[in-house]
Amino acid sequence: MSGTLAAILGGAAGAVALVGIVILIIWYCLSRSRSVPRTSETGSSDPSIQVGRNVGVELSLREARHFDMEELSLATKNFSDKNLIGEGKFGEVYKGLLHDGMLVAIKRRPGEPSQDFVDEVRYLSSIQHRNLVTLLGYCQENDQQFLIYEYIPNGSxxxxxxxxxxxxxxxxxxxxxxxxxxxxxxxxxxxxxxxxxxxxxxxxxxxxxxxxxxxxxxxxxxxxxxxxxxxxxxxxxxxxxxxxxxxxxxxxxxxxxxxxxxxxxxxxxxxxxxxxxxxxxxxxxxxxxxxxxxxxxxxxxxxxxxxxxxxxxxxxxxxxxxxxxxxxxxxxxxxxxxxxxxxxxxxxxxxxxxxxxxxxxxxxxxxxxxxxxxxxxxxxx
CATH class of the missing domain: 1.10.510.10 (Transferase(Phosphotransferase) domain 1)
Incomplete structure (x- = not known):
């Protein structure tokens, strides 16, 4: 009788251990799948996340960069007229050289700080394609709003x-x-x-x-x-x-x-x-x-x-x-x-x-x- 009880208890313990091992394996696989980069149609190997204004949309992850006013001022030589390359619907457009040597196009307009502005920049900067100009980031300071894009050297x-x-x-x-x-x-x-x-x-x-x-x-x-x-x-x-x-x-x-x-x-x-x-x-x-x-x-x-x-x-x-x-x-x-x-x-x-x-x-x-x-x-x- 005692042998039978021991066998039952041993089997139960083994089953519990097996279930625990299976759970650990499943957890490990799920963790790995979340961390593995996915390659998009655009050739990006960045991880994908669910982002969007109202509805979940799968886009390659690119965190919008927050620039400070001092960096943009240095990049454009204090927004010199010599760096002014145009004016569009958003405002003036300046050519800028960042401290890391990257050329950018900076759009500037008057505007109070807004979370909607930041959210929209984050959404649009997530959209990556070789035939789209990349929105790199933004700045909101001194009642001005800035959009920073990659600079395309050959014009329109x-x-x-x-x-x-x-x-x-x-x-x-x-x-x-x-x-x-x-x-x-x-x-x-x-x-x-x-x-x-x-x-x-x-x-x-x-x-x-x-x-x-x-x-x-x-x-x-x-x-x-x-x-x-x-x-x-x-x-x-x-x-x-x-x-x-x-x-x-x-x-x-x-x-x-x-x-x-x-x-x-x-x-x-x-x-x-x-x-x-x-x-x-x-x-x-x-x-x-x-x-x-x-x-x-x-x-x-x-x-x-x-x-x-x-x-x-x-x-x-x-x-x-x-x-x-x-x-x-x-x-x-x-x-x-x-x-x-x-x-x-x-x-x-x-x-x-x-x-x-x-x-x-x-x-x-x-x-x-x-x-x-x-x-x-x-x-x-």
Missing amino acids: VSSHLYGAAGLASREKLEFKLRLSISQGAAKGLAHLHSLSPRLVHKDFKTANVLVDENFIAKVADAGLRHFLGRVDIAGPSSQVAADAIFLSPEVREFGRFSEKSDVYSFGVFLLELVSGREAMESQSQDSDQNLVEWVQNNQDYSDISSIIDPRLGNSFTAEGMEAFIQLIVRCVDPSFEKRPAMSYVVMELDRIYEKEMSLTVVMGEGTPTVTLGSHLFRSSK
Whole structure:
């Protein structure tokens, strides 16, 4: 009897010990899984966490840095006019050199300290992609607010198309390079739309697409409208008019921003890329239609070659240009339901680029031999 009882007690003790070991193993595995870095689509190997304004969103962890006023003042030589590189909706933009040798772009505006401002910076700085300008951190001191971004050395696409301060640019930017720039910008926007919850840029325009020293496109000011509140899109200034041309009909009429309104803005960007002109300009001296209206009303391509930037010369195939124009027409469709998603735009631009590369063979140094896929633009050559 005593032997049986001992056996029972021994078995029970063994079972308890086994359960304890299993619990320890499970705890160890869970701890390890939390500490192992996850690799995101963007190539980041930073740990992932659940962050977001209202809903949990999985983003690569990048802690927004808090800068102090003294460091920013030293970086910009006390906000010298020589370091002032522009002015946007948020405020003045300065080029700065941090003590560790990093170049940054610093945006400054008057503003009282706000926790909402800090929360928004933390959210936006968590969004990482090679085709997005990285928001590094912030500062709130002396009733001023600052946003600190990575500095992109080669300027905006608009500066390369039109030159600085409206002066005509002499750069040619061959068609394949413009295609490559459009691919990068499309991938940046598509990444914003792939987040959960999705982030709509709301202020996409040619001036907000920057290029680095290798002409890799990086979309700037993503989410900036969250800092600005309601933005008046009507007004007499030429800058407001130039910005308004990128806004879709549903935004101008009802203020309804969406992924499809970003697609419309992207279509206007593509139109400026292919024409080398600002979209608000008239198609010709004899026309009172701006470029967007003209394209929307001439979808039979009867005279579409007249808007192609003459600086492109012979650097494109007719097949590639025709597909590019067709994509523009789809993106700037007045009906948001008919516009494609940015994910489709990315795939289409990739297809056009690959096709263009396969049909264009570079002979010697900078002399392209162009294989025409159709006779659409014969009259323009």
